[in-house]
Amino acid sequence: MNFVEFHNDELPRRIQAGNGRLAAVGTVGLAGIAFEVDGASYTYLPGPDGVEVVAGDERAACVVAMSAVSWGEFVEQMRTVPSLLYSGMLSPERGDVELLLRWEQAIRALHHGLPVFVPTELDLRDKDGGRLDIEQVFPADVGAGELGLFIREAGFAVVRGVFSADEIAVLRADADSAVAAARQGDRRSWWARSAEGETRLCRVTYANLSYPAIAAICDDPRVRRLVAAFDDSLLPGPDRLDGIAIIIKNPDIADGLSDLPWHVDCGMGGHALLCPVVQVSVLLEPANLDTGTLKFLAGSHRFACHTPAAQEEAGLPVVTVAGEPGDLLLHLGDTMHAAPAPLGRGSMRRSLVTSFYQPAVLDVIEAGCGFNDVLLSNDDGHVDNLADVVRGTPSEKL
Ligand SMILES: [Fe+2]
Incomplete structure (x- = not known):
């Protein structure tokens, strides 16, 4: 969409239609941010209609320049601010680019009408119209209607005991082999660094391409039934978008993208194409406070992404999930979630993650490609934290 025409014609229409009001709560306390494309620039300011665009x-505290192509991908929700930063597609012309991250949810509300997250507007209901119990977990034989409703409301679900101990033993053996075979720089693995300065493997992508037992989980009828409870048109895409990944939680990681902060899985882009996508995690080892839990912000998939600050979590519908080997965690890719650091210093915890997409995704994304590819900019597979990218001082390479 043409940058100047969008700001002169289309955006004022969207603001008048109500997007300005949706964005207003996300602009409180923010200084003006300006975009510059091909010499033209527009500044977004908090204003009486939510946002004033001039x-x-x-009047901008921060000015970011980008190409017309980058602008188009941003305004069409195919690239996010972090994706633009990781891929070097943004040029900060003035001020601190972190301001743009703070504006991002208001901009999504302004551009697309996706509301800024306001906890008091969450109204999650069960099938009888009562308040949804967001802490509930489900047995493997849960009814499709019950599970589908819960996922649509909460954006995630925990299903106990889907895979047997024998099945998990086979998957663990394959995961052991995949972990042993991973090498820095193979572009199929992510690496981080411990507090002692040691390199740690934190993710193996496309594990399904080498290990048949892992490959089989995306066609497992139990898994497919649970995914279909949300949407029976979704399909696996095991040869693209990272395939089936092994996520490895190591204790004591000090540097690198291992203990994932609050994020959405479309955080590197593609929301308009990908979502809703269902992510399925199969726990291979127990998930608990010592080995690392997962946290979900219930109902957040209906809002522009919101990153909870640590001090506000207690007042939000945050569910901390623990589990045992064989349990499945399902979540929508645009539900805010986090994988905090393990508190213990014992053995690692692993899970297999596979995704189920709308059929159109598989027509557009080619085999071997994915939105997370921008994260693998370092030759050694070290994935920088976003804060390092924002500061423009990526971590010292190994
Ligand atoms: Fe995620």
């Missing part, structure tokens, strides 16, 4: 950049 030509020029004189």
Whole structure:
């Protein structure tokens, strides 16, 4: 979409239609941010209609320049601010680019009408119209209607005991082999660094391409039934978008993208194409406070992404999930979630993650490609934290 026409014609229409009001709560306390494309610039300011958009950049505290192509991908929800930063597609012209991250949810509300997250507007209901119990977990034989409703409301679900101990033993053996075979720089693995400075493997992508037992989980009828409870048109895409990944939680990681902060899985882009996508995690080892839990912000998939600060989590519908080997965690890719650091210093915990997409995704994304590819910019497979990218000082390479 043409940058100037969008700001002169289309955006004022969207603001008048109500997007400005949706964005307003996300602009409180923010200074002006300006975009510059091909010499033209527009500044977004908190204003009486939620957001005031003015030509020029004189009133902006931060100015970011990008190409017309990058702008198009951003405004079409195919690239996010972190994706633009990781891929070097943004040029900060003035001020601190972190301001753009703070504006991002208001901009999504402004551009697309996706509301800024307001906890008091969450109204999650069960099938009888009562308040949804977001802490509930489900047995492997849960009814499709019950599970589908819960996922649509909460954006995630925990299903106990789907895979047997014998099946998990086979998957663990394959995971052992995949972990042993991973090498820094193979572009199929992510690496981080411990507090002692040692390199740690934190993810193996496309594990299904080498290990048949792992490959079989995306066609397992139990898994497919649970995914279909949300949407029976979704399909696996095991040869693209990272395939089936092994996520490895190591204790004591000090540097690198291992203990994932609050994020959405479309955080590197593709929301307009990918979502809703169902992610399925199969626990291979127990998940608990010592080995690392997962946290979900219930109902957040209906809002522009919101990153909870640590001090506000207690007041939000955050569910901390523990589990045992064989349990499945399902979540929508645009539900905010996090994988905090293990508190213990014992053995690692692993899970297999496979995704189920709308059929159109498989027509557009080619085999071997995915939105997370921008994260593998370092030759050694070390994945930088976003904060390092924002500061423009990526971690010292190994
Ligand atoms: Fe995720």
